[in-house]
Amino acid sequence: MKLLILKALASSTRLSVLEWLKDPVGNFPPQVDGDLVKDGVCADFIRDKLGVAAATASRHLTLLTQAGLLIPIRKKGWTFYRRNEPALRAFTNSLQDDL
Numbered sequence: 001m002k003l004l005i006l007k008a009l010a011s012s013t014r015l016s017v018l019e020w021l022k023d024p025v026g027n028f029p030p031q032v033d034g035d036l037v038k039d040g041v042c043a044d045f046i047r048d049k050l051g052v053a054a055a056t057a058s059r060h061l062t063l064l065t066q067a068g069l070l071i072p073i074r075k076k077g078w079t080f081y082r083r084n085e086p087a088l089r090a091f092t093n094s095l096q097d098d099l
Contacts, residue, residue, distance in 0.1 A: 007069035021083045040082030
């Protein structure tokens with residue numbers, strides 16, 4: 001799992017997504033469906049902020065999700081993403097212990 005997380009974190013784009021999701025209210029506009037904090041940020045808003053094609057954004061979000069760093073929530077046909085804080089803490093603690 002550590003290798004998967006390291007791969008996900010090896011991209012400045014994915015690091016930006018994690019950084020933005022740390023403060024979703026400050027980094028994204030209000031949403032019609034889904035609370036920015038509780039439900040996460042709509043994938044379309046993340047894609048728009050990244051300025052990339054939908055397929056590219058989807059690949060970045062999928063890698064972060066597979067690594068366990070993001071939690072996806074499906075709502076009304078949309079996917080919302082929020083940080084998985086316990087997983088992020090566990091990884092940073094593990095990394096600190098290993099080094």
